[in-house]
Amino acid sequence: MSTATVGVSEAAAAPPVEAVKEAVIRIAGNSQDGIQAIGGFLARLAGRSEQDVMTYMTIPSTISGGPSIFQVRIGSGEVHSSGDEADVLLAFYQHSYEEHIVHLKKGGIVLYDADHVEPKPDWELEYRHVGVPISGLTVEAIGGTTRDKGKNVYALGLIAKMFDLDAAKLRNLIGERFSGKDTSVAANALNAFEAGYSYSVGHLLNTFRFVDSQRRGIKQVVMNGNEALAYGLIAAGVRFGAGYPITPWTDIMELLRRELPKYGGMFVQCEDEIASIAMALGASYAGHLAVTGTSGPGLSLKTEALGWGVMAEVPLVLVNVQRGGPSTGLPTNVEQSDLNIACFGSHGDCPRVVLAPANVEDCFYTAIEAVNQARQYSVPVIILTDQAIATRIEAFEQPKLEQICQQLTPDFTPVATFKPYDLSAPNGIAHHRPPGTRILDGRYPIASGLEHDEYGHPTASAKLHTLMSAKRRKKLQALAAQLPPPKLYGPPQGKLLLVGWGSTHGPICEAVDRARAMGESVSALHLKHLHPLPNGLEQLFSAFTHTRVVEMNDEGVYGYGQLAGILRARYCNPKILGINKTDGLTFKVREIVQRVNAEVVDGMQKY
Amino acid sequence: MSATLTEPAPPQATVAAPDPTTAAAAADRKPLTRKEIIGDHPTWCPGCGDFSVLAVYFKLIEKRKLWHEKIVTVAGIGCSSRFPYFLQAHGAHFIHGRALPFATGLSLARPDLHVFAFGGDGDAFSIGGNHFTHTARKNLNLTYVVMDNQVYGLTKKQTSPTSPLGFKSKTDLWGAVDYPINPMKQAIMAGATFVARTSHTNPAHVLQMMEAALDHEGFSFIECLSECVEFYQGAFDASNPRKGGAFNLVPAEHDVTDEMAAYRLAGEPLPGHFGIFYQVKRPTKNALEAKIIKDVREKFKGLEDWQILQKTFDRMN
Numbered sequence: 001m002s003t004a005t006v007g008v009s010e011a012a013a014a015p016p017v018e019a020v021k022e023a024v025i026r027i028a029g030n031s032q033d034g035i036q037a038i039g040g041f042l043a044r045l046a047g048r049s050e051q052d053v054m055t056y057m058t059i060p061s062t063i064s065g066g067p068s069i070f071q072v073r074i075g076s077g078e079v080h081s082s083g084d085e086a087d088v089l090l091a092f093y094q095h096s097y098e099e100h101i102v103h104l105k106k107g108g109i110v111l112y113d114a115d116h117v118e119p120k121p122d123w124e125l126e127y128r129h130v131g132v133p134i135s136g137l138t139v140e141a142i143g144g145t146t147r148d149k150g151k152n153v154y155a156l157g158l159i160a161k162m163f164d165l166d167a168a169k170l171r172n173l174i175g176e177r178f179s180g181k182d183t184s185v186a187a188n189a190l191n192a193f194e195a196g197y198s199y200s201v202g203h204l205l206n207t208f209r210f211v212d213s214q215r216r217g218i219k220q221v222v223m224n225g226n227e228a229l230a231y232g233l234i235a236a237g238v239r240f241g242a243g244y245p246i247t248p249w250t251d252i253m254e255l256l257r258r259e260l261p262k263y264g265g266m267f268v269q270c271e272d273e274i275a276s277i278a279m280a281l282g283a284s285y286a287g288h289l290a291v292t293g294t295s296g297p298g299l300s301l302k303t304e305a306l307g308w309g310v311m312a313e314v315p316l317v318l319v320n321v322q323r324g325g326p327s328t329g330l331p332t333n334v335e336q337s338d339l340n341i342a343c344f345g346s347h348g349d350c351p352r353v354v355l356a357p358a359n360v361e362d363c364f365y366t367a368i369e370a371v372n373q374a375r376q377y378s379v380p381v382i383i384l385t386d387q388a389i390a391t392r393i394e395a396f397e398q399p400k401l402e403q404i405c406q407q408l409t410p411d412f413t414p415v416a417t418f419k420p421y422d423l424s425a426p427n428g429i430a431h432h433r434p435p436g437t438r439i440l441d442g443r444y445p446i447a448s449g450l451e452h453d454e455y456g457h458p459t460a461s462a463k464l465h466t467l468m469s470a471k472r473r474k475k476l477q478a479l480a481a482q483l484p485p486p487k488l489y490g491p492p493q494g495k496l497l498l499v500g501w502g503s504t505h506g507p508i509c510e511a512v513d514r515a516r517a518m519g520e521s522v523s524a525l526h527l528k529h530l531h532p533l534p535n536g537l538e539q540l541f542s543a544f545t546h547t548r549v550v551e552m553n554d555e556g557v558y559g560y561g562q563l564a565g566i567l568r569a570r571y572c573n574p575k576i577l578g579i580n581k582t583d584g585l586t587f588k589v590r591e592i593v594q595r596v597n598a599e600v601v602d603g604m605q606k607y
Numbered sequence: 608m609s610a611t612l613t614e615p616a617p618p619q620a621t622v623a624a625p626d627p628t629t630a631a632a633a634a635d636r637k638p639l640t641r642k643e644i645i646g647d648h649p650t651w652c653p654g655c656g657d658f659s660v661l662a663v664y665f666k667l668i669e670k671r672k673l674w675h676e677k678i679v680t681v682a683g684i685g686c687s688s689r690f691p692y693f694l695q696a697h698g699a700h701f702i703h704g705r706a707l708p709f710a711t712g713l714s715l716a717r718p719d720l721h722v723f724a725f726g727g728d729g730d731a732f733s734i735g736g737n738h739f740t741h742t743a744r745k746n747l748n749l750t751y752v753v754m755d756n757q758v759y760g761l762t763k764k765q766t767s768p769t770s771p772l773g774f775k776s777k778t779d780l781w782g783a784v785d786y787p788i789n790p791m792k793q794a795i796m797a798g799a800t801f802v803a804r805t806s807h808t809n810p811a812h813v814l815q816m817m818e819a820a821l822d823h824e825g826f827s828f829i830e831c832l833s834e835c836v837e838f839y840q841g842a843f844d845a846s847n848p849r850k851g852g853a854f855n856l857v858p859a860e861h862d863v864t865d866e867m868a869a870y871r872l873a874g875e876p877l878p879g880h881f882g883i884f885y886q887v888k889r890p891t892k893n894a895l896e897a898k899i900i901k902d903v904r905e906k907f908k909g910l911e912d913w914q915i916l917q918k919t920f921d922r923m924n
Contacts, residue, residue, distance in 0.1 A: 266899070
């Protein structure tokens, strides 16, 4: 908890109130306890209070039950990551207490359910322990048994009191959350909240109050990355989607299935991954740019059809929410190990576009960018997110929807003549005329997976294959030339440049802040456009003595991760090395700083 | 309120090229001639049964006055799947086994088009077997014609999923040992709402089946026996009167809505019967999805898309 300079309240009678700029609260329990729900309430409260927020959660890959955590970092300033160490640990069970106390700051507060947790004397010396019989008091407040729901909301009441949170706003959030259900459900939840809120933790420890946010007057929305991506697709005008359930992509398809009919669109649950990309390509070919998506194994299955999209030059958006691989791998853990398959998967020379959003807000805007690139360049675009960004909740400025939302209306205007694969098109960029378009000279296009002539008819001509391969490649080169150069975080020259992509943006920036505060010369570069890469990166790299690519994937047979490999291939730069990890968890800021110190700053003499 | 997938805005007309889809323009337009719909010269071997299916498809387009821009032809991979190249109209040559899900996307996104999918027995029942089942049960509004030659032709004589037991091929030197798939049984079982059998040797009958399939609302499946003269010559002689066989029509008293009766017809050995085995009315996925959209949109009447999204975001702060 970073204490602000505001100082401590001097009210004599009430327990002391400490002003804080931010706090990290870790809630540990079992997956069916509703801890995601209270984490969600806290995150949304922060959003409504113009604060910044980031959450982090783990879910077991078991069907029901199993330990689960939800961590919320709320700040009155900018929050880059979900925080390395918690200020408060809320532990529902002995195992939650024992496993997660290592994530608590020394001197931090353990708020535990005294009905289930037996504190350890050693730890009581190191951490402030506050025991509340949460299970029993919840039953007292709302009836039922200790196995029933409600203790999560009771605990929320405790936290609300502890941090002097806006109880009125929380009551509204609870009411809204249960509005669709039986009125007794909302009443019970509110009763549990009131009981927790009125429990006196004040005699046990001081309470806290967040200093006012610096973001006055910004209207925020609060959602996770999967939601932001799905709503971004809707804002971009996508009205057809097809998919197959697979964790952690499933939320996106569920949301689109529910929401698209409101906009006159539909989402189809298919028999398998291959059918879903085939169906999306069918709809795209028909003139309605479509989306399909998946995670890990599903991307492997989709790559043949992806190649057809590249060959036939049919636009498509393919979302891949990365999880640990290979094979079934780690379904509920994060990894950035699908970059190579995203950039190169599918047989043959198969140029496609790959984008990776940096945070939840970026998921929304990346979806729109992907749609527009797919349409503009008639090419499949892959959006690479990951399990961490998919499930974490952030608050961000509400998009200006009236300006942003697009209508994509297919154009069936009759044309005099049409070549779908016109070799003379500038930069090779030709656009499809969907079926339904009358072509007055009577020559109709075929969308073809065979190498073809300019009308889409098969050819075995070696010359045409060379020309068409170049055409498909030139489109991406033209796109690369249009991409904005990525911005450096920190000064444009120095000793070390950290390069990242995707969801590691937050921890990398925070690591740079921390290292610079310690006097190190470190900057960061975050790449969103991974294929094609923007032009001009070599100049950025050359201003630094060392480059380390921070990635959640294995260092590989040759000693560097997947993006590092691509950058080395592109720039022939042996200075490009990696900082990699494969523990299935997001990077902690501390981990990056330690690796930077160990490998570069302290080890500088070695180079 | 904007157009929806299921109720699209009418195609835009321009001064230079008047909208051909209006009734007046359509009345002025002459039906397409065979010459206008012929595409590439087929790459099939001389004598291949697929030629007659293609000829019937041309005839269907002429007879039913289907405009170039109102139909779309889709196929996967195989000899017969070359179909889209051989006619002059919008078409897509997709990947092996996946013509049906591609056609499904097309059909759902474009209710104004007639979607025809063509393929062979390997494409439909081996690599694409899963999709056949699910397209049938979803009752998509499209026509699927499988030219069944009971052998892999494009890859030169390997056993196909419909090859009879004992059929000798390069992958079954001692004769096929795997029990063959019965396409008609498979279609009935999967929930297809139109299931018909015909043979390339009787083009008039093929046309009759194609017309009935075109008029059927829902997934219409036609198994068309189509001889591979190169790798399985004489496969269907028993059903060809010119080779001493018998082309028996489905008995007049057969009830096409009787699933068990259809199943029994499907189980008959060659030559069996030809015609519509099974036909029932069941709502198409196209219609069911359109209804979901219509019902949901009732609640958002008069709102622009961005306003609908704004309402959602207002609850997410």
